[in-house]
Amino acid sequence: MLLTYKDIEQYRRDGFLLVENVFSDKEIETMVSDIEGGGRTAASAMSVNDESGKKAKLAYWEELTDDIWSAASTSSRVVNNVRMLLGEEVSFFHGKVMMKEARTGGAWEWHQDYGYWYDQGFLFPHMISVFVAIDPATKLNGCLRVLKGSHKMGRLTHLQVGGQTATDPARIAAAEKRFETVYCEMKPGSALFFDCNLLHCSASNDSDHHRRSFIMCYSAWGNPQLSKDGNQLFREPCPAIEKRN
Template sequence: MRLTDAQVAEYEERGYLVFPGLVSHEEVEILRRDLHRVTGVEAEGVIREKSGAVRSVFRVHDETGPTASPPFQALATLPRVIDPARQVLGDEPVYVYHTKCNLKDAIDGAIWQWHQDYGYWKTDGVDRPDMTTSLLMLDEATEIGGCLYFIPGSHKLGRLDPEMDETTTSYKLWTVPKDQVIEIMTRFGDPVPITGKPGTVVLFHPNIVHGSGHNMSRHARWHIYTVYNQVSNRPHGIENPRPEWVVARRCDALATGSDDGILRLADADARRPAAE
């Protein structure tokens, strides 16, 4: 799947693109089932809220980790997912920097403060913001359900000096200071809610300022984020780097997979004899 010149220009101007229905209902259900399985794994990459509910699951793309998920591995190389990501990165070889599934339980799902993703990734030893994130909605994203919000165009500011917020939520996060966020909104306009049906994919720049609110609805909100990085931009030179479940050590270029890769896995599982 190739982006049009207009789509590339929109990504460069606004900092994101939205693709409704890019992943089918059947594929979404396969991914949801396997994510439900992975949430039961006890591992460092499974982050829980103070209530005990799962907040995030990392590293589902890597078959060598405890949270490995074959359907999510297939998702990362689907042509309709990886090709646009590769294109906005100049058609350079890319690998998966990390994957993260954010789960917001009904009523209890907590906020994500205003931040830039590259605000943190720079501290991992990544020299350039030559990265992009592909977000897949596994549930319908609504405003009352704690959808993502972008400040369109804010990526043009480059990386802003972040501050560490260790107390607002159960997950420590490098955030954009409040006064600076207000200034950015004044300059670029009010944030835009990123809503959509299950199967919607959103491609966005690592410097766009974004956040999400509390889930006040009766429905869960599950999102999967696949972060692509240029192979030439892999992290280096950092003492005591963050663990592999959040910053991948495997930086080999990804090959484009089969467009029915997720469905093939489900077919193979269906044909496998039941254990006696």
């Protein structure tokens, strides 16, 4: 499952690319079982408030272990395509599961991922996120919303909005007039590859159905990450393996 030259050109132009059926129904069922059965997601889950006070739950980790999340993050279906999109070897940065529960799941304000990651020491925006739908993602349950081509604006200033870090509202208002808004409605197992400077957000979940997603984040291996004292941190290249029975 490799991207085509046309796919790569589309990603560079738009800042994102939606690919269907990256993960099978059985793999998605295993992810759901981990979420609902008290696996890694339960151990690291925390709540983040949006501007209205609603809560979106988030589980975050940086380690690759022997669970379903690490198997997905090192799958050649993901890693080899990330290598193609970034144009070089890559390293795993982190994984996270977003849980927008029915009727109560909060919104995520407009932001760029590099708006967060720049302050974590990465020198260049040679980074990418792979957003996987675990449940059907629709407008009603708060699917991801992106501004097509907005990654070309470069990194914007981010501010605190509620309990989140978000882009300056004045810049967003100007960007929304210039870039097409795309609602990324997705089937379970589909994956959205998107640039770390792509502006994106999502509304609260006002439906009767959960909207859960898994996000894998990678950096180009040649992209230095500095610690607070200015020393370079070292990351291993991300292995790409196929699922083993």
